Amino acid sequence: MEPIITIRQLSKKYGDKAVLNNINLDVYPGQIIGYIGPNGAGKSTTVKILTGIIQEYTGEVMVAGKVLKDNVLEIKKMIGYIPELAEIYDLLTPREYLTFVGKLYHLSDEVIEDRSRKMLDSFGLLGNIDQRMDSFSKGMKQKVLITSGLLHNPSIIILDEPLSGLDANAVIMVKELLQVMKQEGKTIFYCSHMMDVVEKVSDRIVLIDKGSIIANATISELKQDTNESLEQIFAKLTSDGSQSQKADEFASVFSQKNNE
């Protein structure tokens, strides 16, 4: 099978600071890739390059057999992007925001209306479709954002911390949704800090640290010689393993004060 996303020797610098160093990665259709790494590792930069938001980089990125740099618009049509932190024009209502986004993807009014109603309904937000989002909780906004990212029925879905702010039921729903979309043959690129979720939903884990991929394997391959959880493996690979020592130091601040 041909990979749907191919990344070769991808590097990106901000000034003198290298954010991505020589990234090589193949993603196959219908896969869920868990893309994990500590803060500042280069996750968001990779995502922004894949979605065509950042266009200055070295190396090659191919999506569905096409070179990203030469076919940005065509590839953008294939991709649904759901950013973290609910960056959204929240003075609008979900209906208005989705109409706006739908128009940017050249959808007709009828399709926008039909899809947004159905999708919001499954999120339990249909009752809020005509309310301004500035009164919404973070999770509610995130649901609208997920809807807007999937509205044009993309074949590749890129999620950056999609579960932040969602309540437990919505988290279960999104996890189920990922599985359904996977079965439909969609490719999912999933960035997150939440190791337990990544561990459960991903077919393959890609671990990035300081701009380089330091692990790229299935979860069972990663766990081959050990009984540790993904969280522990992550900690081992991305830090010097001194977390418990640091926690002790933190706690000792109080005991010192009490001793005085």
Place this chain on the structure above:
Amino acid sequence: MEQLKAILKVRLTLDDRKPLSFGRQQRVKKDRKYGSLLNIFLSFIMGILYTLPLAIPDRIFSLAFYFTLFLFMLTFMLITDFSNVLFDARDKYTLLPRPVNDRTLVLSRLLYVFIYLLRIVFPMSIAGWVILGIMDGWKSVVLFPLPLVLMVFMALFFVNGIYLLLLRLAKPGRFKEIINYFQIIFSILFFACAYLLPRLFDARRLVNFNIHDFASMRWLPSYWLAACWSWLGFPAGLPGTVWLSSLAVLFPLICLFITVRWLSPQFADKIGEMDSIEPSEQKIAVKTTSRSGKKFYKKLADIFNRSDAAKAGFIITWLQTSRSRSFKMRVYPTFAYVPVYFFYLLTTKREPLNNVWHGLKENPSYLLLLYLCSFVLMQALTYLTMSDQYKAAWIYYASPLVTPGKVMSGGFKAIWVKYFIPFFAVLGIFIVSVWGISAIIDVVLALINVTLFSACIMRIGFRHLPFSIIEQTKQGGVRIIKVFISMIVVGGLGFGHYMAIHMFWLKLVFLLLSGGLLWLVWDSYANTSWESMIKSELE
């Protein structure tokens, strides 16, 4: 005591970094350190403006005018800003969970309100104080603080009363929006005062001042305050009104009593309620029935735009501009600036007002009014690109948008249709009714020219997507020069129009020329590519 100091220090520091509450706001994103100092300075300047009526020879009347202005503006200023002072929602998270006792909390709030008021009222009153001292001697200087304190009591009473009324009448969520409208009106008043007061209280016009024209002043609390000056031996303005000075003392004290006893506690309750409303996902379907027929803005979007991208730009601009507080705050006052400026420029000759009105018809001064409208369009268009939520603009970059210029042109059209055309139409009707039907061609030519002017400026200096950049006051040098040159060019257009005012055929030629030019500029603006947009952003 330490807690009290810490709380006050933080509050005053926050005040220092807050955007100005005065007039036309200019928010700078970098650290604002001396916000309070600037506010104090502006209060001082405003105080100077209020002293203009003191030129009236009758002391009690001049003071009555002075206090009216002072009290009115103070009340308005407090309305726009005081809700933050009375109850800061952040207190709930930062102070309430900490071991701070109620007495410290109340004391910190009272002290803070005191400092806050002092910072406004004291600088505002300096000019009046000094002038009274010079004119009347030490007695006036000593008496002066009394009405100031009494005015503060009254202002607090009015503000609390108005707040309560608003909270009763409006849904809690709308409260902030209504306050926003007060802010808009306030900035208009500030602007109008600065420009028109010196004209209205022009010493030459005050020669014919007649006390009895203003007999109804006696019902205003500010007149009662002024009546206190009868204690110093000044004649009592309106005959038989000396006794009103006792009301001056009594009324504010009653106000204060009502405020402390009833209004403030109720107000705090209401605000508390407002704060405790949490968003919820509605299980019961409210307005979920599929709407039959299209919404008005969508119909307009379809009429005025062909491409989907332009429709998207039109829709977001139409909706966002109705709701964004910062947009309204910056753009709505400009509607009022146009007539104020017009009036200001008309009255430069220091003629009596009646003559000004009669002279109006005899010359084509309406051209001025028409071209002043470019203010409104330009202000709306430039703020169209800016938003506090500029980060949400990622969607333009992630979507398969071929030509960003299409979205920009959609936004431009939305502003043009929604704000400019209705305003221009009102002025057009006014002009045709005053100067006659022959002025129509001037209205149309000015419409084209102003649109051309705005399209030029947008094309040269503001090729940004709607609501996609952070507000900034510093403009790149190249851009300023470009904008300046285009202003000269289009200023030339207006001048050409003025010169051709009596030549119908020449105006028709101008109309065709301007129309053609507009078409060219528009084409270039609406086809702005990603590359040229990014290039212009770097300038």
